[in-house]
Amino acid sequence: DQQVKQNSPSLSVQEGRISILNCDYTNSMFDYFLWYKKYPAEGPTFLISISSIKDKNEDGRFTVFLNKSAKHLSLHIVPSQPGDSAVYFCAASERPGYALNFGKGTSLLVTP
Amino acid sequence: DGGITQSPKYLFRKEGQNVTLSCEQNLNHDAMYWYRQDPGQGLRLIYYSQIVNDFQKGDIAEGYSVSREKKESFPLTVTSAQKNPTAFYLCASNPRDINQPQHFGDGTRLSIL
Numbered sequence: 108d109q110q111v112k113q114n115s116p117s118l119s120v121q122e123g124r125i126s127i128l129n130c131d132y133t134n135s136m137f138d139y140f141l142w143y144k145k146y147p148a149e150g151p152t153f154l155i156s157i158s159s160i161k162d163k164n165e166d167g168r169f170t171v172f173l174n175k176s177a178k179h180l181s182l183h184i185v186p187s188q189p190g191d192s193a194v195y196f197c198a199a200s201e202r203p204g205y206a207l208n209f210g211k212g213t214s215l216l217v218t219p
Numbered sequence: 220d221g222g223i224t225q226s227p228k229y230l231f232r233k234e235g236q237n238v239t240l241s242c243e244q245n246l247n248h249d250a251m252y253w254y255r256q257d258p259g260q261g262l263r264l265i266y267y268s269q270i271v272n273d274f275q276k277g278d279i280a281e282g283y284s285v286s287r288e289k290k291e292s293f294p295l296t297v298t299s300a301q302k303n304p305t306a307f308y309l310c311a312s313n314p315r316d317i318n319q320p321q322h323f324g325d326g327t328r329l330s331i332l
């Protein structure tokens with residue numbers, strides 16, 4: 108049973124605008140959440156993480172928001188750039204440093 | 220440069236054969252993981268190891284086996300019991316109990332001839 112869900116398989120955004128990628132989870136024991144970016148035939152690259160004691164974490168153009176009561180997190184990319192076009196995976200674990208549960212990914216296309 | 224090396228990049232297997240995928244890391248990480256990715260799917264956990272000489276089954280361990288004789292190495296064997304082995308296999312590692320993300324290798328694509 109999928110414990111981490113990304114309900115939008117794809118998203119298209121114009122360059123310079125905001126990209127918002129969403130993720131929901133069902134396991135209330137999850138305590139650590141991450142976003143990865145992936146290109147075809149390559150391994151995922153870590154983008155940003157957040158622990159459950161926070162509701163927001165920011166790193167440059169990337170911000171992750173966590174709403175524990177709704178079991179929902181989102182990744183905001185501002186401004187979006189064509190190089191951001193990739194598949195984005197949401198992941199969660201019960202503790203940092205432990206096995207991750209991944210969503211199915213959202214394919215982001217940023218158009219010029 | 221520190222990192223995770225998976226080899227080979229592409230691998231072909233005949234029906235009924237076992238095949239072993241290599242994963243080596245020089246990051247001094249305690250924990251290592253194997254994931255499988257299928258088209259349109261997320262990454263699913265096959266096996267993981269938190270320390271040398273110990274490993275645990277993940278969500279889809281049937282038809283796979285692993286060993287962890289050295290900290291740096293975590294090879295995955297895809298056995299003939301795995302009925303649908305064609306997939307993209309990813310190895311990852313991270314330090315234990317520290318707020319650091321998993322780092323991934325570049326993957327091995329396994330195909331059945």
